[in-house]
Amino acid sequence: MTRRFLQLLLPLLVCAVARAATFDEALAAKRAGDHARAIELFRQLDAAQPGNPEVLFHLGTVQGWAGRHEEALATFGRAIALAPADTDIRLGYGRVLAWAGKLARAEAVFRAVLAEQPGNPDALNMLGRVLTWQRQLDAAATVFDHILATAPSNTDALIGQGDLERLQERFAEARSFYQRALELEPESGDIRQRLATVRGAGRWRLDAGYEISAFDGRTRQDWQGWDVALRYKLDRRSGVSGSYERARRFGQLDEQFTLGFDRRYTDRASAYARVSATPSATFFARRSLAAGGAWRARNASERGGATLLVADYRAAGFASGTVHSLWAGATQPLTSRYALTAKVLATRNLNDRWTGGWQLRLDGEPSDNWRWHAGYADSRESLSSTVFDFMRDLRTRTFFGGVSHAFSSTLGVRVDLTRESIDGVPDRRAIHVGLTTRF
Numbered sequence: 100m101t102r103r104f105l106q107l108l109l110p111l112l113v114c115a116v117a118r119a120a121t122f123d124e125a126l127a128a129k130r131a132g133d134h135a136r137a138i139e140l141f142r143q144l145d146a147a148q149p150g151n152p153e154v155l156f157h158l159g160t161v162q163g164w165a166g167r168h169e170e171a172l173a174t175f176g177r178a179i180a181l182a183p184a185d186t187d188i189r190l191g192y193g194r195v196l197a198w199a200g201k202l203a204r205a206e207a208v209f210r211a212v213l214a215e216q217p218g219n220p221d222a223l224n225m226l227g228r229v230l231t232w233q234r235q236l237d238a239a240a241t242v243f244d245h246i247l248a249t250a251p252s253n254t255d256a257l258i259g260q261g262d263l264e265r266l267q268e269r270f271a272e273a274r275s276f277y278q279r280a281l282e283l284e285p286e287s288g289d290i291r292q293r294l295a296t297v298r299g300a301g302r303w304r305l306d307a308g309y310e311i312s313a314f315d316g317r318t319r320q321d322w323q324g325w326d327v328a329l330r331y332k333l334d335r336r337s338g339v340s341g342s343y344e345r346a347r348r349f350g351q352l353d354e355q356f357t358l359g360f361d362r363r364y365t366d367r368a369s370a371y372a373r374v375s376a377t378p379s380a381t382f383f384a385r386r387s388l389a390a391g392g393a394w395r396a397r398n399a400s401e402r403g404g405a406t407l408l409v410a411d412y413r414a415a416g417f418a419s420g421t422v423h424s425l426w427a428g429a430t431q432p433l434t435s436r437y438a439l440t441a442k443v444l445a446t447r448n449l450n451d452r453w454t455g456g457w458q459l460r461l462d463g464e465p466s467d468n469w470r471w472h473a474g475y476a477d478s479r480e481s482l483s484s485t486v487f488d489f490m491r492d493l494r495t496r497t498f499f500g501g502v503s504h505a506f507s508s509t510l511g512v513r514v515d516l517t518r519e520s521i522d523g524v525p526d527r528r529a530i531h532v533g534l535t536t537r538f
Contacts, residue, residue: 121147122154129157134165152182160191168199186212190221197229200435203405205229220246224255231263232435233405235366235398239263254280254290261293268332270300270508270537300508300537302332308513308533314525322348322529328357337362351381367395384415384422393430405432409440423447426458436464444478454479456495473500493522501531511535 125140141158148154155178162171175192182188193208209226212219227242240263246256261276277294284290305327312322324346332338340359345352359373370392377383391411398405407430415422428442444456456478464470476497501515515531 125157129161134161137161138165138167150181152178152185152188155181156185156188156191159195163191163195163198166198168195171195172199186216186219190225193222193225197225197232202229202233202435206233218249220250220253220255224253224259227256227259228262231259231266233398236263236267236363237366252283254283257283258290258293265293265297265508267335268300268302268304268537269335270297271302273297295507297508304330304332304535304537306330306533306535308531310529310531312517312527312529314527316525318525320350322346322527324348336364346383348382353377353380353383355380355383366398369393380417384417387413387415389413391426396429406430409442417449420449420451422449428458438462440474446479448479468505469502470504471500471502474498493524496520503535505535509537 121140121144125137125144128137128140138158138161141154141161144154145151145158155174159171159174159178162168162174172192172195175188175195178185178188179192189208189212193205193212196202196205196208206226206229209222209229212222213226216222223242223246227239227246230236230239230242240260243256243260243263246253247260250256257276257280261273261280264270264273264276274294274297277290277297281287281290281294306329307327308325310322310324310326314321324344326342326344328340328342330338330340338361340357340361342357342359344355344357346355355375355377357373357375359371361369361371363369370390372390373388375384375387375389377385389411390413391409393410394408396406396408409426409428409430411426413422413424415424424444424446426442426444428440430438430440432438438461440458440460440462442458442460444458446454446456448454456476458474458476458478460472460474462470462472476495476499478495479493497517497519499515499517501513503511503513505511511534513531513533513535515529515533517527517529517531519527519529521527
């Protein structure tokens with residue numbers, strides 16, 4: 100009898116030890132960053148122990164780390180169905196939503212946890228990050244300030260506040276938060292990398308570029324131009340700028356000087372204003388005023404997602420009169436890294452006629468360092484904004500696009516391309532190459 104019992108018990112003990120060893124092995128692979136092996140081992144455990152929320156939590160987490168977001172969300176969905184009150188599982192689900200760019204849904208998850216556990220540090224930190232990625236900067240600052248007021252050594256909050264400062268181009272402040280975090284975790288390569296990206300950058304930003312335009316058939320001389328702009332970050336919300344542009348067109352040379360001011364009043368409202376003057380102008384406006392702003396009509400967490408209403412007005416004074424133009428439209432994020440902008444244009448030209456137009460533009464940010472845009476405009480106003488275009492009142496169709504790359508916070512490059520077709524005029528093709536540095 101005893102022998103028979105041992106014969107039955109031994110396989111069960113072996114299976115139990117094997118399962119334990121597999122779980123430990125899976126955890127070891129997870130901690131070592133071997134995502135592929137960890138996923139495979141946790142899947143084996145899930146097949147052997149279906150309905151185990153702990154296994155599903157670890158599997159979903161590693162799938163999220165590996166960038167397999169849809170698989171991770173499905174895994175966490177199963178885990179939540181089994182353990183709907185488990186805080187770790189809910190937070191893990193929210194993290195993957197955030198990594199996948201589903202920011203509104205992620206925010207809802209973290210706020211639901213905080214409604215039950217107001218002081219949960221993980222939920223607070225992730226909420227602050229999601230608000231940062233949604234460009235709700237004041238709301239994110241409030242969250243991180245709250246964490247650091249009660250836990251000044253919370254490394255995640257220090258990093259989050261540093262990221263927030265960096266996004267607002269307050270690099271000295273970002274360095275301070277990253278340095279405090281590094282003192283708490285001196286072995287962290289992630290913090291060291293963040294600190295390295297902002298080293299040397301300050302509140303000044305310098306943009307310089309060169310543009311050349313060529314006309315089909317070489318029926319006109321090439322246009323050429325240089326531009327330089329310097330901006331100073333006054334505080335968390337405001338900046339002042341000055342720029343100089345030197346351009347040669349139609350065999351003439353113009354030099355334009357511009358002063359500007361911009362301010363973000365709240366998370367929902369921002370505005371700017373610029374005044375320009377061109378001494379001895381021949382094709383640029385003698386003087387011009389530009390102003391505009393943006394209003395966030397909805398946040399990402401609201402029904403329908405984030406929507407930004409935008410408007411830009413310009414009055415350009417030429418020797419023969421003043422041109423008034425108004426662009427108005429909306430920007431709608433498609434995902435956390437892509438957005439579509441649509442605008443309509445109304446222009447009162449030098450012939451005192453009102454004309455209209457429209458523009459579509461798609462912006463993408465495939466990574467933190469790369470950005471691109473592409474668009475099309477159909478109007479009676481040329482993007483080159485010369486007196487000749489305004490006087491002739493001709494339909495203008497413009498394809499434009501560009502790409503930029505930031506090597507670090509102190510150095511970036513950009514290239515912009517334009518193809519402009521005007522009725523009865525040779526097509527114009529332009530390339531603009533620029534450099535950005537901060538100090």
